Amino acid sequence: MSRTAKIDENIYCPKCGKHEHQVKHGKNKSGSQKYRCNDCGMDYTPEPRPW
Numbered sequence: 001m002s003r004t005a006k007i008d009e010n011i012y013c014p015k016c017g018k019h020e021h022q023v024k025h026g027k028n029k030s031g032s033q034k035y036r037c038n039d040c041g042m043d044y045t046p047e048p049r050p051w
């Protein structure tokens with residue numbers, strides 16, 4: 001079973017909610033993968049946060 005290597009996980013932009021156009025954009029201090037939405041330009045870390 002192979003997935004398309006386009007998007008690693010179920011990455012959605014927290015701002016505009018898009019699933020496409022999400023690209024890796026470095027990592028934060030704790031080493032978590034950061035992503036960027038090329039649709040709206042939002043930088044975010046797709047991990048559960050203690051809201």
Ligand SMILES: [Zn+2]
Nearest residue numbers: 013016037040
């Ligand atoms: Zn977006």
